[in-house]
Amino acid sequence: xxxxxxxxxxxxxxxxxxxxxxxxxxxxxxxxxxxxxxxxxxxxxxxxxxxxxxxxxxxxxxxxxxxxxxxxxxxxxxxxxxxxxxxxxxxxxxxxxxxxxxxxxxxxxxxxxxxxxxxxxxxxxxxxxxxxxxxxxxxxxxxxxxxxxxxxxxxxxxxxxxxxxxxxxxxxxxxxxxxxx
Numbered sequence: 696x697x698x699x700x701x702x703x704x705x706x707x708x709x710x711x712x713x714x715x716x717x718x719x720x721x722x723x724x725x726x727x728x729x730x731x732x733x734x735x736x737x738x739x740x741x742x743x744x745x746x747x748x749x750x751x752x753x754x755x756x757x758x759x760x761x762x763x764x765x766x767x768x769x770x771x772x773x774x775x776x777x778x779x780x781x782x783x784x785x786x787x788x789x790x791x792x793x794x795x796x797x798x799x800x801x802x803x804x805x806x807x808x809x810x811x812x813x814x815x816x817x818x819x820x821x822x823x824x825x826x827x828x829x830x831x832x833x834x835x836x837x838x839x840x841x842x843x844x845x846x847x848x849x850x851x852x853x854x855x856x857x858x859x860x861x862x863x864x865x866x867x868x869x870x871x872x873x874x875x876x
Contacts, residue, residue, distance in 0.1 A: 712857060713773060726764035733755070733760060734757075772832060773785070778865075784850055798869060803841040815849075836852070836855045
């Protein structure tokens, strides 16, 4: 005789979500233009040019171009995955920067209908003493994860309701499992 699993023993599924910002590609294009200018200055130098200002210009353009490209491409999108062990946040195409928050450190999560990059000081990986840490890739909805002791982690993500629900489900399942031990 087989019994159907009781609803409280059924684990929730892994939740994944993402958010993206196409505007970052415009900034990456500006970085590519700076990089191209640096290369153009290095290749097409006049013979009578003083070497020190030329080297400073080339190195400056190359450095600024690379910083803008890598700094913006890293935050074109964010992917959030919530499973029974952790909340994992990965940025950009190579997944860096990455933040892994064990569910044992999470005390709750809340929906935020509007997260503004302006209130965090722009896009990217941010920290504000009064707000905590955040990954902001666009203006719009997201979640705040309560880490206890006044610490919070905020992330912009599509379907924040699903993320809050998944965290709540995993936390309830975890508390029932610990209570049954």
